[in-house]
Every structure is written in structure tokens, then in C-alpha cells.
Amino acid sequence: xKKETILKAVNDISDDFIAEAAPSGWMPKEKPAFGWLNGxxxxxxxxxxxxxAILPVLMRPRRPDxxxxxxxxxxxxxxxxxxxxxxxxxxPETYKDWKVSQISVYTGSMIEVIYADADGETARIRKAEGNxxxxxxxxxxxxxxxxxxxxxxxxxxxxxxSVSLMTWSENGYSCSVSFSEPxxxxxxxxxxxxxx
Amino acid sequence: MEDFEIVELYWNRDENAITQTDRKYGKYCRxxxxxxxxxxxxxxxxxxxxxxxxxxxxxxxxxxxxxxxxGKICRNIAINLYEKxxxxxxxxxxxxxxxxxxxxxxxxxSDVEEHLDLSLLTDTINAFLKTCxxxxxxxxxxxxxxxxxxxxxxxxxxLSESNVKMTLLRTREKLRTYLQEEGYSV
Numbered sequence: 548x549k550k551e552t553i554l555k556a557v558n559d560i561s562d563d564f565i566a567e568a569a570p571s572g573w574m575p576k577e578k579p580a581f582g583w584l585n586g587x588x589x590x591x592x593x594x595x596x597x598x599x600a601i602l603p604v605l606m607r608p609r610r611p612d613x614x615x616x617x618x619x620x621x622x623x624x625x626x627x628x629x630x631x632x633x634x635x636x637x638x639p640e641t642y643k644d645w646k647v648s649q650i651s652v653y654t655g656s657m658i659e660v661i662y663a664d665a666d667g668e669t670a671r672i673r674k675a676e677g678n679x680x681x682x683x684x685x686x687x688x689x690x691x692x693x694x695x696x697x698x699x700x701x702x703x704x705x706x707x708x709s710v711s712l713m714t715w716s717e718n719g720y721s722c723s724v725s726f727s728e729p730x731x732x733x734x735x736x737x738x739x740x741x742x743x
Numbered sequence: 744m745e746d747f748e749i750v751e752l753y754w755n756r757d758e759n760a761i762t763q764t765d766r767k768y769g770k771y772c773r774x775x776x777x778x779x780x781x782x783x784x785x786x787x788x789x790x791x792x793x794x795x796x797x798x799x800x801x802x803x804x805x806x807x808x809x810x811x812x813x814g815k816i817c818r819n820i821a822i823n824l825y826e827k828x829x830x831x832x833x834x835x836x837x838x839x840x841x842x843x844x845x846x847x848x849x850x851x852x853s854d855v856e857e858h859l860d861l862s863l864l865t866d867t868i869n870a871f872l873k874t875c876x877x878x879x880x881x882x883x884x885x886x887x888x889x890x891x892x893x894x895x896x897x898x899x900x901x902l903s904e905s906n907v908k909m910t911l912l913r914t915r916e917k918l919r920t921y922l923q924e925e926g927y928s929v
Contacts, residue, residue, distance in 0.1 A: 548929055550845040551826070556864035557887050558819050562811040564872055568884035570891060570899055573774045574810055575767055667759055683745045686767060727766070 575686045591655035622650045628658045634720065636660070636674050637743040645669045657681060672742060673723045678716040682723035688712065694732055696740035703735060710735035746809040753801035760801075761794045768810060772817040778890040779821040780828075781836045789824055793817040818888065837890050844911065845887070848919045850929045864927070871921045875914065882907055883914050 566574070622628040629635050631652045638660055640647060648663035657675035661668055675681050688704040688711060695701070705711040709729035715722055722742055730738065744763045752760035769790065776789040793816050806812035825838055872880050878900065885896045893911070897904045922929045 548849040548927060550842050550849050553845050553849055554842060554887065555822060556861050556868055558815055559862065559865045560872065560888065561869050562808045564880060564884050565811045565814060565888055566808065568881040568889065570885060570889060574771045
């Protein structure tokens with residue numbers, strides 16, 4: 548056997564062993580894919596599952612469809628999203644040349660608004676009931692600082708003195724903002740100040 | 744962006760999949776490639792090839808763990824590139840050191856190209872690693888999968904360098920015995 552052979556055979560060892568041994572800071576932090584799940588969200592999922600089970604009985608399609616069930620619902624307006632979740636969500640309609648490109652509700656309990664410019668996605672903001680980190684951003688950033696937007700205290704993460712991710716909790720709700728391209732602390736805080 | 748969303752982008756043939764993959768796992772893959780190639784330009788080439796191969800394999804693949812899926816592709820490309828680049832000139836890199844250490848496991852190398860089933864050999868190594876204690880396994884994988892220097896492994900695991908070297912030596916010896924017991928000629 549050649550020594551190169553064994554080094555190549557090591558390449559496909561168990562994913563668990565590779566993930567277990569990942570040196571600190573190399574891999575984004577592993578969190579449950581649905582870390583923001585809580586009792587209310589699970590109740591929402593249960594309700595959705597029940598609806599899915601009942602719907603075929605209630606509605607007889609004229610032809611059989613193959614449908615993909617997704618855990619989110621794309622909304623036409625923010626009002627529609629607010630009606631589903633039962634809480635309000637205010638945010639800047641535009642920022643620089645960014646515009647809102649999609650409003651979604653995840654499992655009936657979390658609103659997500661995505662901004663985009665001509666080149667694609669620029670930012671996504673989320674709001675849900677509770678105090679958990681709902682960002683879904685598991686990158687390991689070099690810096691973590693606290694920003695202030697009025698009385699709001701924001702945890703900002705990023706590299707090279709810029710901000711890629713902001714999270715905060717206020718009045719029983721968690722919010723997160725993740726930027727595709729990092730912003731300066733001042734711009735990021737100003738952006739966050741407009742989110743309610 | 745969460746992994747399932749990135750995988751969904753690949754399935755939808757949305758080129759944003761590559762941007763999002765690079766954003767989330769670019770650092771991870773660059774670290775893996777650089778540990779093998781020790782050259783920034785080659786590392787970038789390797790990472791770009793990783794994104795291309797990922798684009799070409801998802802779909803039909805739907806990896807359950809995107810991080811290690813990308814890591815394996817990247818490591819494989821990096822090792823192949825390393826072999827190509829250093830076919831005639833070798834020495835001094837961490838990869839050379841790892842190869843030299845692995846030479847202890849395989850014993851006297853055969854000049855004849857073997858027709859080994861790599862996936863069976865991988866299964867055997869997996870089975871061996873399962874028998875190891877967690878810290879031993881982590882040290883082994885950090886050295887021979889991630890190919891990071893012994894001093895960094897020592898720091899990562901709060902051990903002395905000599906302790907890590909000793910652990911690696913014993914694990915290599917055990918692996919050699921294990922392979923022999925499984926019928927491999929090492």
C-alpha cells in the first residue's frame with residue numbers, strides 16, 4: 548500500500564469525526580437548523596401538519612399534483628405576514644439602493660424580510676416572539692460588540708471592524724439582521740434603529 | 744443562511760448558491776486547502792474548483808451535512824493538486840510530514856500500483872476510529888484529515904506537543920495492527 552493511498556482513504560471518513568475534530572474557528576458554529584423552534588413554533592408546525600392532512604380531504608384536485616411542502620409562506624404584503632404571526636413588524640422600505648424583495652413567514656411564527664439590489668440579496672431581517680437567536684447565521688466572527696440604537700442594545704458580530712450580523716431582544720421579541728456585505732457600525736446601528 | 748436553504752439554491756440552479764456557500768464555508772474550505780497546499784494562489788484555485796464540483800454534484804446529491812460535504816471535496820481536490828504540483832519536488836510542508844508519518848502505517852511501499860478499494864479502506868479506518876477514545880480520534884483527524892501542525896493540535900487540545908506526538912505515534916501503530924488484522928498488507 549502507498550502512503551498516499553491511506554491519506555486519500557482518510558478523506559471520506561465519517562462526517563461526525565470530521566465535524567467533531569474541526570479546529571476552533573474554522574467551521575461556522577453548529578446549531579440546530581431550527582434553533583428558533585419553541586413551543587409556539589412547534590404548535591404552529593403541528594397546526595400546519597394537521598392542515599396538510601386535512602386539505603386533501605377538503606379539496607379534490609382535478610389532477611394529481613406533486614407539491615413540495617415548505618416550512619415558510621411567502622407573503623404579498625407585510626400586513627399578510629402580521630396577520631399570520633399576530634405581531635407587527637416595521638422596517639425601512641428601502642436602504643441605499645436596496646429594496647424589499649421578499650416577505651416570508653416561517654412556521655407561522657417568524658417574519659423574514661429580504662432586501663436585494665441589482666446584484667442580489669443584500670440583507671435579511673427576522674422577527675419572532677421570544678429571546679432566542681433567530682438569525683440562522685452560524686458563522687464564527689472575529690469581533691462581537693454592543694451597539695446602541697436609542698435604548699436598544701444590539702449584539703453586533705463581524706470581522707475587520709464591520710458588522711455582518713446584529714441580534715437583539717426587546718419587549719418579548721427577538722430580531723436579527725444579517726448583511727451579505729458587511730456595513731460600518733454606524734450604518735448598521737442606523738439601519739437597526741428603523742426596525743420595530 | 745441555513746444549510747438547507749443553500750442546498751435548495753443549488754437544486755433550483757440559483758447561482759447565489761455559490762455566493763452563499765463561499766460566505767458561510769469559504770473560510771473553512773480555505774483553511775483546509777491552505778493546510779495542504781501552503782500557497783494562497785493554489786488555495787483559491789482549489790476553493791473555486793470546490794464550488795464548481797459542488798455545483799455539478801448538487802443535484803443529484805442532497806448532502807445532510809453541507810460543511811463536511813464541502814470539506815471532503817476541497818480536501819480531495821487539494822491533495823490531487825498537491826500531487827500534481829509536487830510530482831518532482833517535495834519536502835518541507837505539513838502534507839509531506841503527514842505523508843511521512845503515514846509511511847509508518849503502510850510499512851514498505853509496494854512499487855506496483857495496487858487495485859485497492861478505497862471505500863473499503865475508508866470503512867476500515869472508520870471502524871478503527873470508532874474504537875479510539877474521543878480525544879485520540881480528534882487528534883488523529885486533526886493531523887491526518889485537517890493536516891494541521893502538531894503544535895496547533897497541542898494548543899487546540901490543551902496538551903503538550905510531546906503528548907500529541909506520542910498519541911499520534913501510538914494511534915498509527917494501532918492503525919497498522921488493525922489494518923493487518925483486517926487483511927491489508929502493510
